[in-house]
Amino acid sequence: MVEVRLLEEDGRTVKVLLSGIPLAVANTLRRYTINEVPTMAVEEVLVIENSSAMPNEVLAHRISLIPFTSDIDRYRAPEECDCGSRLGCEKCVVRYLLRAEARDRPITVYSGDLVPEEETTVKPVSPKIPIVKLAPGQRVEMELYVRVGRGRKNAKWQAAISSLYESEQGERILMVESIGFLPPKRILIEAAKALERKAGELGEALAGLLEAEKDGE
Protein backbone atom coordinates (compact mmCIF):
# COMPACT_ATOMS: atom_id res chain seq x y z
CA MET A 1 0.00 0.00 0.00
CA VAL A 2 1.39 3.36 -1.02
CA GLU A 3 1.76 5.71 1.90
CA VAL A 4 3.12 9.25 2.12
CA ARG A 5 3.81 10.97 5.41
CA LEU A 6 4.76 14.62 5.78
CA LEU A 7 7.85 14.87 7.97
CA GLU A 8 8.87 18.50 7.75
CA GLU A 9 7.59 21.58 6.00
CA ASP A 10 8.49 25.22 5.71
CA GLY A 11 7.99 27.82 3.00
CA ARG A 12 10.91 26.53 0.98
CA THR A 13 11.33 22.82 1.68
CA VAL A 14 9.24 19.71 2.28
CA LYS A 15 10.38 16.33 3.48
CA VAL A 16 8.08 13.37 2.94
CA LEU A 17 8.40 9.74 3.91
CA LEU A 18 7.47 7.37 1.10
CA SER A 19 6.54 3.77 1.80
CA GLY A 20 5.19 0.99 -0.40
CA ILE A 21 6.75 2.62 -3.46
CA PRO A 22 9.47 0.86 -5.49
CA LEU A 23 12.81 2.67 -5.50
CA ALA A 24 12.64 3.28 -9.25
CA VAL A 25 9.21 4.93 -9.00
CA ALA A 26 10.29 7.08 -6.05
CA ASN A 27 13.32 8.17 -8.04
CA THR A 28 11.13 8.99 -11.04
CA LEU A 29 9.05 11.20 -8.77
CA ARG A 30 12.23 12.95 -7.61
CA ARG A 31 13.36 13.51 -11.20
CA TYR A 32 9.90 14.81 -12.13
CA THR A 33 9.97 17.42 -9.35
CA ILE A 34 13.07 18.80 -11.09
CA ASN A 35 12.27 18.23 -14.77
CA GLU A 36 8.55 18.00 -15.45
CA VAL A 37 6.89 20.62 -13.28
CA PRO A 38 5.74 23.62 -15.35
CA THR A 39 7.23 26.94 -14.21
CA MET A 40 7.64 30.43 -15.70
CA ALA A 41 10.77 32.25 -16.85
CA VAL A 42 11.80 34.70 -19.54
CA GLU A 43 11.94 32.80 -22.82
CA GLU A 44 12.35 35.58 -25.36
CA VAL A 45 14.09 38.95 -25.19
CA LEU A 46 13.67 41.81 -27.62
CA VAL A 47 16.67 44.12 -27.34
CA ILE A 48 15.76 47.69 -28.24
CA GLU A 49 18.94 49.24 -26.90
CA ASN A 50 21.86 47.86 -24.99
CA SER A 51 24.87 50.11 -24.62
CA SER A 52 25.98 48.40 -21.39
CA ALA A 53 29.32 46.64 -21.08
CA MET A 54 27.50 43.28 -21.13
CA PRO A 55 26.81 41.66 -24.52
CA ASN A 56 23.16 41.06 -25.50
CA GLU A 57 23.30 37.28 -25.13
CA VAL A 58 24.95 37.37 -21.70
CA LEU A 59 22.39 39.89 -20.49
CA ALA A 60 19.52 37.83 -21.94
CA HIS A 61 20.92 34.72 -20.27
CA ARG A 62 21.08 36.39 -16.86
CA ILE A 63 17.52 37.65 -17.24
CA SER A 64 16.28 34.22 -18.29
CA LEU A 65 17.63 32.70 -15.06
CA ILE A 66 15.39 34.88 -12.88
CA PRO A 67 12.60 32.72 -11.40
CA PHE A 68 9.07 34.15 -11.68
CA THR A 69 6.25 33.22 -9.29
CA SER A 70 4.33 30.91 -11.61
CA ASP A 71 0.58 30.98 -12.10
CA ILE A 72 0.41 27.62 -13.87
CA ASP A 73 -3.37 27.35 -13.45
CA ARG A 74 -3.84 30.37 -15.67
CA TYR A 75 -0.93 30.12 -18.07
CA ARG A 76 0.14 27.19 -20.21
CA ALA A 77 3.15 26.29 -22.29
CA PRO A 78 3.15 27.84 -25.80
CA GLU A 79 3.29 24.39 -27.45
CA GLU A 80 0.16 23.34 -25.52
CA CYS A 81 -1.70 26.58 -26.20
CA ASP A 82 -4.36 26.66 -28.92
CA CYS A 83 -3.66 30.25 -30.02
CA GLY A 84 -1.06 29.06 -32.53
CA SER A 85 0.54 32.51 -32.44
CA ARG A 86 4.28 32.95 -32.65
CA LEU A 87 4.08 35.85 -30.20
CA GLY A 88 1.69 34.13 -27.82
CA CYS A 89 -1.66 35.14 -26.37
CA GLU A 90 -2.90 36.18 -22.92
CA LYS A 91 -2.92 32.50 -21.91
CA CYS A 92 0.68 31.71 -22.76
CA VAL A 93 2.78 34.85 -22.35
CA VAL A 94 3.40 37.63 -19.82
CA ARG A 95 5.16 40.70 -21.18
CA TYR A 96 7.67 42.69 -19.18
CA LEU A 97 9.68 45.81 -19.92
CA LEU A 98 13.16 46.65 -18.73
CA ARG A 99 14.25 50.24 -19.07
CA ALA A 100 17.25 51.66 -17.24
CA GLU A 101 19.76 54.41 -17.74
CA ALA A 102 22.69 55.62 -15.66
CA ARG A 103 23.01 59.39 -15.61
CA ASP A 104 25.61 60.89 -13.26
CA ARG A 105 26.74 57.84 -11.38
CA PRO A 106 26.97 54.09 -12.05
CA ILE A 107 23.81 52.13 -11.19
CA THR A 108 22.87 48.49 -10.70
CA VAL A 109 19.77 47.22 -12.46
CA TYR A 110 17.81 44.79 -10.27
CA SER A 111 15.02 42.31 -10.99
CA GLY A 112 12.79 44.76 -9.12
CA ASP A 113 13.24 47.20 -12.02
CA LEU A 114 11.34 44.91 -14.40
CA VAL A 115 7.93 46.42 -15.15
CA PRO A 116 4.99 44.26 -16.28
CA GLU A 117 2.99 45.60 -19.22
CA GLU A 118 -0.21 44.81 -17.35
CA GLU A 119 -0.99 44.08 -13.71
CA THR A 120 -0.01 40.44 -13.07
CA THR A 121 0.71 37.95 -10.30
CA VAL A 122 3.65 36.60 -12.30
CA LYS A 123 6.63 38.51 -10.98
CA PRO A 124 10.28 37.93 -10.08
CA VAL A 125 10.68 35.79 -6.97
CA SER A 126 12.98 38.41 -5.46
CA PRO A 127 13.38 42.11 -6.37
CA LYS A 128 17.02 41.99 -5.27
CA ILE A 129 18.61 39.99 -8.09
CA PRO A 130 21.33 42.12 -9.75
CA ILE A 131 21.02 41.93 -13.55
CA VAL A 132 23.62 44.36 -14.89
CA LYS A 133 25.61 47.41 -13.86
CA LEU A 134 25.61 50.55 -15.96
CA ALA A 135 28.25 53.27 -16.18
CA PRO A 136 27.13 56.89 -16.74
CA GLY A 137 25.62 57.29 -20.20
CA GLN A 138 24.85 53.59 -20.67
CA ARG A 139 21.31 52.45 -21.31
CA VAL A 140 19.32 49.25 -21.62
CA GLU A 141 15.84 48.95 -23.00
CA MET A 142 14.27 45.60 -23.70
CA GLU A 143 11.02 43.74 -23.92
CA LEU A 144 10.79 40.38 -22.15
CA TYR A 145 8.42 37.49 -22.83
CA VAL A 146 7.80 35.28 -19.80
CA ARG A 147 6.57 31.81 -20.74
CA VAL A 148 5.70 28.48 -19.16
CA GLY A 149 8.26 25.73 -19.63
CA ARG A 150 9.73 22.63 -18.05
CA GLY A 151 13.15 21.83 -16.64
CA ARG A 152 13.81 19.11 -19.19
CA LYS A 153 13.93 21.75 -21.95
CA ASN A 154 16.11 24.31 -20.14
CA ALA A 155 17.52 24.40 -16.63
CA LYS A 156 16.12 27.92 -16.11
CA TRP A 157 12.72 26.24 -15.58
CA GLN A 158 14.06 23.73 -13.04
CA ALA A 159 11.40 23.81 -10.32
CA ALA A 160 13.22 22.28 -7.39
CA ILE A 161 16.32 20.77 -5.88
CA SER A 162 15.37 17.30 -4.70
CA SER A 163 17.06 14.33 -3.16
CA LEU A 164 15.93 10.85 -2.27
CA TYR A 165 17.66 9.07 0.54
CA GLU A 166 17.26 6.45 3.22
CA SER A 167 17.15 7.29 6.89
CA GLU A 168 19.00 5.26 9.51
CA GLN A 169 15.82 3.26 10.03
CA GLY A 170 15.80 2.35 6.34
CA GLU A 171 12.87 4.64 5.55
CA ARG A 172 12.74 6.25 2.14
CA ILE A 173 12.70 10.05 2.35
CA LEU A 174 12.15 12.54 -0.45
CA MET A 175 13.35 16.08 0.19
CA VAL A 176 12.10 18.80 -2.17
CA GLU A 177 13.49 22.33 -1.97
CA SER A 178 11.68 24.86 -4.13
CA ILE A 179 13.67 27.41 -6.13
CA GLY A 180 10.76 29.82 -5.64
CA PHE A 181 8.51 29.36 -8.67
CA LEU A 182 5.94 27.34 -6.73
CA PRO A 183 5.39 26.27 -3.11
CA PRO A 184 7.25 22.99 -2.45
CA LYS A 185 4.06 20.99 -1.77
CA ARG A 186 2.61 22.12 -5.07
CA ILE A 187 5.77 20.95 -6.84
CA LEU A 188 5.30 17.45 -5.40
CA ILE A 189 1.67 17.37 -6.50
CA GLU A 190 2.50 18.63 -10.00
CA ALA A 191 5.28 16.03 -10.28
CA ALA A 192 2.84 13.28 -9.32
CA LYS A 193 0.36 14.59 -11.89
CA ALA A 194 3.03 14.60 -14.59
CA LEU A 195 3.99 11.05 -13.66
CA GLU A 196 0.35 9.95 -13.82
CA ARG A 197 -0.06 11.56 -17.23
CA LYS A 198 3.07 9.85 -18.58
CA ALA A 199 1.97 6.47 -17.21
CA GLY A 200 -1.45 7.00 -18.81
CA GLU A 201 0.18 7.78 -22.16
CA LEU A 202 2.27 4.62 -21.90
CA GLY A 203 -0.86 2.57 -21.14
CA GLU A 204 -2.65 4.02 -24.14
CA ALA A 205 0.32 3.42 -26.42
CA LEU A 206 0.50 -0.21 -25.29
CA ALA A 207 -3.25 -0.70 -25.72
CA GLY A 208 -2.99 0.81 -29.22
CA LEU A 209 -0.17 -1.56 -30.08
CA LEU A 210 -2.11 -4.63 -28.90
CA GLU A 211 -5.18 -3.41 -30.78
CA ALA A 212 -3.15 -3.04 -33.99
CA GLU A 213 -1.77 -6.55 -33.55
CA LYS A 214 -5.28 -7.97 -33.14
CA ASP A 215 -6.45 -6.26 -36.32
CA GLY A 216 -3.48 -7.69 -38.19
CA GLU A 217 -4.52 -11.28 -37.50
Add this chain to the structure above:
Amino acid sequence: MMFPVRCFTCGALIADKWDEYRERVDAGEEPGKVLDELGVRRYCCRRMFLSHYEVFDEVIEFHSLFGSREYSQR
Protein backbone atom coordinates in the same frame (compact mmCIF):
# COMPACT_ATOMS: atom_id res chain seq x y z
CA MET B 1 31.69 39.14 -14.78
CA MET B 2 28.83 39.69 -12.39
CA PHE B 3 27.75 37.32 -9.64
CA PRO B 4 25.85 34.33 -11.16
CA VAL B 5 22.05 34.31 -10.73
CA ARG B 6 21.90 30.58 -9.97
CA CYS B 7 24.29 28.09 -8.41
CA PHE B 8 26.21 26.29 -11.19
CA THR B 9 25.73 22.89 -9.60
CA CYS B 10 22.27 22.70 -8.04
CA GLY B 11 20.50 25.59 -9.73
CA ALA B 12 19.34 27.33 -6.54
CA LEU B 13 18.75 31.08 -6.70
CA ILE B 14 21.72 32.79 -5.05
CA ALA B 15 22.06 36.25 -6.62
CA ASP B 16 19.37 37.79 -4.39
CA LYS B 17 21.62 37.19 -1.37
CA TRP B 18 24.76 38.63 -2.93
CA ASP B 19 24.38 42.29 -1.91
CA GLU B 20 23.78 41.48 1.73
CA TYR B 21 26.67 38.99 1.76
CA ARG B 22 29.06 41.52 0.24
CA GLU B 23 27.98 44.28 2.60
CA ARG B 24 28.33 42.17 5.71
CA VAL B 25 31.64 40.60 4.74
CA ASP B 26 33.06 44.02 3.86
CA ALA B 27 31.94 45.19 7.30
CA GLY B 28 34.19 42.52 8.79
CA GLU B 29 31.85 39.60 9.47
CA GLU B 30 32.92 35.97 9.04
CA PRO B 31 31.82 34.80 5.52
CA GLY B 32 30.84 31.32 6.75
CA LYS B 33 28.59 32.70 9.44
CA VAL B 34 26.96 35.17 7.05
CA LEU B 35 26.19 32.31 4.63
CA ASP B 36 24.71 30.24 7.47
CA GLU B 37 22.43 33.11 8.38
CA LEU B 38 21.44 33.71 4.76
CA GLY B 39 20.35 30.06 4.54
CA VAL B 40 23.00 29.03 2.02
CA ARG B 41 23.60 25.50 3.27
CA ARG B 42 24.97 23.36 0.47
CA TYR B 43 28.68 23.63 -0.30
CA CYS B 44 28.02 24.00 -4.03
CA CYS B 45 26.19 27.28 -3.37
CA ARG B 46 28.64 28.42 -0.67
CA ARG B 47 31.65 28.20 -2.98
CA MET B 48 29.81 30.46 -5.46
CA PHE B 49 29.95 33.24 -2.85
CA LEU B 50 33.37 32.50 -1.39
CA SER B 51 35.19 32.29 -4.72
CA HIS B 52 33.50 35.15 -6.54
CA TYR B 53 35.38 38.24 -7.62
CA GLU B 54 33.31 41.05 -9.12
CA VAL B 55 35.35 41.85 -12.26
CA PHE B 56 32.42 43.80 -13.68
CA ASP B 57 33.03 46.58 -11.16
CA GLU B 58 36.38 47.21 -12.84
CA VAL B 59 34.72 47.31 -16.25
CA ILE B 60 32.23 49.86 -14.90
CA GLU B 61 35.05 51.89 -13.40
CA PHE B 62 36.82 51.93 -16.76
CA HIS B 63 33.66 53.00 -18.59
CA SER B 64 32.96 55.67 -15.97
CA LEU B 65 36.40 57.20 -16.56
CA PHE B 66 36.92 56.63 -20.27
CA GLY B 67 33.44 55.79 -21.59
CA SER B 68 32.30 57.90 -24.52
CA ARG B 69 29.28 59.33 -22.78
CA GLU B 70 28.72 62.08 -25.36
CA TYR B 71 28.96 59.59 -28.24
CA SER B 72 26.17 57.37 -26.94
CA GLN B 73 23.70 56.04 -29.52
CA ARG B 74 21.09 58.65 -28.68
